[in-house]
Amino acid sequence: MTGGGRILLGHGSGGKLYRDLVRDVFLAEFSNPVLERLEDAASLATSGRVAFTTDAHVVQPLRFPGGDIGRLAVAGTVNDLATAAARPLALAAAFIIEEGFALAELVEICRSMKRTADEAGVAIVTGDTKVVQRDAADGLFITTTGVGEIVVGHELGAETVREGDAVILSGTIGDHALAVLAARGDFHFATVLVSDCAPLWDLVEAAVVAAGEALRFLRDPTRGGLTMVLNELAESSGLGVEIEDEAVPVSPAVRSACDLLGYEPFSLANEGKMVFVVAAQKAEELLGALRGRPLGARAARIGHVTAAHPGRVALRTAFGTRRVLDMPVGELLPRIC
């Protein structure tokens, strides 16, 4: 492919260089029959209810322990579909690339996208690429969009949540945000922090099957972390949430880094976790289904829904004290996804 191994402005044109990039990189890496048609719009067969979600990814650096922007982009979109109990049907990927970006790195990132999409049983069926001149973007941004087929018949959402429902978390929190910060060299830390970045459809499907109509709400705690998800749940349901501090799984490495840096794991972003609200009588079935899979091995029942303090999230410590977990205000950690 022309360009001396680097992206040229011409790779963003509608001309021959652009077609070379599409064929030699995107088609080669994402290889599937729908994409190969190279139509402006991909055709999918579907029926029933469709979920639709989009996410821009601007993570810096592009690679970090446990993942890279490509894995993040695919996992983030699959997981957003999963919050609607939707099996991923197809993904779209739009690339904004800075002139001079190394082609070899683009290929590596595409491979990572393909691997992650394969894990989730979905294909990247359509896409777009724009190239901007040097300094008009920071290396590479990827926007992924997904369509999925909703596999449940009942309504899900905060408004379906009831007093006494159990709150379940699929695993440890804080891993992604701290892994990215560490990869930036923002701090030096002896233990390796590894992002949890992973597509969760399989895990969510198992939970959906186990809980059936008792499943009320699911959401992935990305930017704003667990704090944000629980506050939105409290606000939209008109009920309160009570969380047991000790019950929330946090890895020793994240715990130490948080102690050292003054962060709270509750507000840190995750990219491979899911929060479930389920009627209490089905909580153990759902937990069992999660724990039976590697990505849910550390799943825990972390609290419950209460009518005691509507709109608020309370954290109960091991010493029996309680404090309010307020919504985070601004941005402590930009560009972690």
Place this chain on the structure above:
Amino acid sequence: MTGGGRILLGHGSGGKLYRDLVRDVFLAEFSNPVLERLEDAASLATSGRVAFTTDAHVVQPLRFPGGDIGRLAVAGTVNDLATAAARPLALAAAFIIEEGFALAELVEICRSMKRTADEAGVAIVTGDTKVVQRDAADGLFITTTGVGEIVVGHELGAETVREGDAVILSGTIGDHALAVLAARGDFHFATVLVSDCAPLWDLVEAAVVAAGEALRFLRDPTRGGLTMVLNELAESSGLGVEIEDEAVPVSPAVRSACDLLGYEPFSLANEGKMVFVVAAQKAEELLGALRGRPLGARAARIGHVTAAHPGRVALRTAFGTRRVLDMPVGELLPRIC
């Protein structure tokens, strides 16, 4: 809304500032019941065949005569769906914003998106926003993704094209690319050049109804222009295309600017045009349907499909000479969409 009228890094967080931005700008401007649920994935009801397309928009400047990045983003996606004969069902919009970007400008651009979506009878039902630090992006990038419902039962595409089919263009070419160049101040020109940026679903629907199963192929000539669309048609169909130079509508302003600057209108990008290939016996019906609508008033039959020179596009001039219209190679005009 906090931030002194400018986008802060915190507007890209998952916290309160982010929610304010989503509510005060995106929800307020795109207002519709699906988006208002603020779910990570929007739910759509659908059945049958679905078309799916994505496009990143990096146009510079953000505003130009005839449009802006918001109108471009919505029209571009609606038109890509239209190439699959798909009625737009829902749009997603992902914003990458440079820290310090003026909120008032973001609101104006969102209004333009809403107006354009209304014209096309579609809503923006899901979205995402990331904010990057100063100089890590150039103001604003918008990636739009669309899902649409395919309204024809028969297959469309270059491989269905036959010798003798008519090639029809919905109006003048070159307007968009030159309007953006002029808005950049790259050249001074007395006549105002106005972008053709418009959503074409209504026009395409009329054409689809008029041509029925005689319609073989449709494609919007954006980057790479008419030259690119016709070359791809020739390549994928294994047939040739013959175009009458005189028959291709070009506005006097575009003609003069091209003469002055040495551009060829055939390779310039358009954002409100469609190329149709239709069985010859239905060409007049399709033309009539296009001409009956404002966006198709200057529609013309510009050529035909031939077995004479497979894989090639020939341009026949008024003097009877012929030359090959080759695929453009690199990028003459970066960031026009």
